[in-house]
Amino acid sequence: MSDTTDPATTAASATRAGRGRWDHAPGAVSGLTATGGLATVELTWRSHRPQRGQLVDHYEVYVSERADRGDLTHPATLLGRTLYPHLSHRVGPEPRKRHYTVVAVLSSGARTRPARPVSAANARSVAAGRAVARVGDFDHKGLEFALSPDQSARYRTAFPTGVDYRYGTSTPGRDWSYLHPGPSDAWGGRKEHTFTLRFDLAAAPKDDLACALWLIDAHATAAGAAEVTLNGRPVRTLQFQGGATRGSLEGDATRVGSALRPSYYEFPVAADLFTAGENVLRLRKTSGSWIAYDALGIFAAE
Numbered sequence: 001m002s003d004t005t006d007p008a009t010t011a012a013s014a015t016r017a018g019r020g021r022w023d024h025a026p027g028a029v030s031g032l033t034a035t036g037g038l039a040t041v042e043l044t045w046r047s048h049r050p051q052r053g054q055l056v057d058h059y060e061v062y063v064s065e066r067a068d069r070g071d072l073t074h075p076a077t078l079l080g081r082t083l084y085p086h087l088s089h090r091v092g093p094e095p096r097k098r099h100y101t102v103v104a105v106l107s108s109g110a111r112t113r114p115a116r117p118v119s120a121a122n123a124r125s126v127a128a129g130r131a132v133a134r135v136g137d138f139d140h141k142g143l144e145f146a147l148s149p150d151q152s153a154r155y156r157t158a159f160p161t162g163v164d165y166r167y168g169t170s171t172p173g174r175d176w177s178y179l180h181p182g183p184s185d186a187w188g189g190r191k192e193h194t195f196t197l198r199f200d201l202a203a204a205p206k207d208d209l210a211c212a213l214w215l216i217d218a219h220a221t222a223a224g225a226a227e228v229t230l231n232g233r234p235v236r237t238l239q240f241q242g243g244a245t246r247g248s249l250e251g252d253a254t255r256v257g258s259a260l261r262p263s264y265y266e267f268p269v270a271a272d273l274f275t276a277g278e279n280v281l282r283l284r285k286t287s288g289s290w291i292a293y294d295a296l297g298i299f300a301a302e
Helices: 011-019 152-158
Strands: 024-028 033-036 040-044 056-064 078-082 086-090 097-106 111-113 118-121 130-135 163-166 193-201 209-218 225-230 233-239 263-269 277-287 291-300
Touching (some): 056 086, 277 291
Antiparallel strands (some): 056 078, 097 111, 130 291, 209 263, 209 291, 225 233
8 A cells, every 4th residue: 555644543533432433424435446557456536525614534445355245344344544535555466356445534533425336456467377486475565585674784794796596495584685786876885786596497488488576666766777687698678667765764565654666577588598407587787776675586377
């Protein structure tokens, strides 16, 4: 989620808690839309205008995967609270259809009727396929990686020659840094850094495979670029989207109120680039500042 806030200490929440039940306000949130994309569902609605001069304290967003659920506004289906008329629902690689509604909670603690429910399905990620090699979990968090969430100052000591990770024996918490420095980073020695992923194949694939790289964040104005190679042959040059410059200090983009700005990169890798035996995927940060990892992997379609 993004652009959310925890209203647990607001006047409306305190009033609601003190009464022990909810009062109802006239009207309902209108204009709710849900648009599914890769790893996200974007929700927007019109700003609610209460009667008699009251103000909206916050919105509550609810989600369910059950279409037959009559009332979505159950505590178990509360997705999050936000001050703003929009919310990004961060979801996993597998495509799923979900149903959403929104309630406005007023400054008095009264609640509107739920908005007319809307439905959306996220796009299928290549990471929903069979993993040939993978580092980390595709969950919008980078907490499983070494040095996470804020120990970038130790990078040059922990990884003096860069990251060299072997799928099947290495572990994310020991062998893969949460942050990949770029040539603009003084803490990284102002030079290019290469992260290496090694994995074995019993035989070269007959069909193309795919690479998925999810980031939880990047530098806001100098995200820069990286060159991707497999077994020494070029695969792609990635130009990274600007993030929020928070991923060097926090690692959970699903946290309520998180300012992290994730981005996602997925592309095919030609079958003739692979070989039987050891394969070596390298990411060399060639310009700009750091990126913060969520997960990386090579996948086959199922």
